[in-house]
Amino acid sequence: MSKAKLANIKKGSRKYQTSFEFDFQQFLLYSFFLMLPFWIFLALSGMHSTCNYPSFMEIGSTEAQLGNHYFDKPAYTSVKLEAAPEIINGKLYLPVDFVAMAAGVSRDRIFTDSKNLLLVISIKNTENNGSIIANEDNKDNEKILYIIGKEKTIKIDQTKFNLSDEIILKNNTVLMSENWLSKLFKVSIIKNGKKVTIKHCEFFNVSF
Incomplete structure (x- = not known):
């Protein structure tokens, strides 16, 4: 395998990893804001x-x-x-x-x-x-x-x-x-x- 192809594979791998990390961070952020009203409701109610x-x-x-x-x-x-x-x-x-x-x-x-x-x-x-x-x-x-x-x-x-x-x-x-x-x-x-x-x-x- 040529050095150019190997470099492209590594570059693509890093790009995929960065994209995955960004998507996961977005998921956590969205989950937090989606659950926030629920926890506020629990705190204000007797549940x-x-x-x-x-x-x-x-x-x-x-x-x-x-x-x-x-x-x-x-x-x-x-x-x-x-x-x-x-x-x-x-x-x-x-x-x-x-x-x-x-x-x-x-x-x-x-x-x-x-x-x-x-x-x-x-x-x-x-x-x-x-x-x-x-x-x-x-x-x-x-x-x-x-x-x-x-x-x-x-x-x-x-x-x-x-x-x-x-x-x-x-x-x-x-x-x-x-x-x-x-x-x-x-x-x-x-x-x-x-x-x-x-x-x-x-x-x-x-x-x-």
């Missing part, structure tokens, strides 16, 4: 309220960071846990009340009876709520989750589940396995060393 920043815990520590709703300031709130997350027989257990709040349940909708080890969580049923505790409609548009620590059972409406291997009691606090917490609150629980991250978003019925 963003079901999405939270990720929450963080540490195994063996009672210090935690609770992710607040998107667009809220500050993004995180420091929380002192009654009982630290722990691993027993290879299974990770986390405080139920903290995970519920990480999933967007407000503190005033969580009732704790430490003496009787009873935890009651009231979930407002919304169209985009992906939690299994809000699958059915009722006249009050609400679901009540009962966690009976002493019995190690949970009750959703009239359905009762025996979770003898999924619930532990510590410092008068109910802890539950990550598997069941993920099912109940549609959260993604990620363990990296001692760090535990809880991610949740109900908007569009997805978790991320």
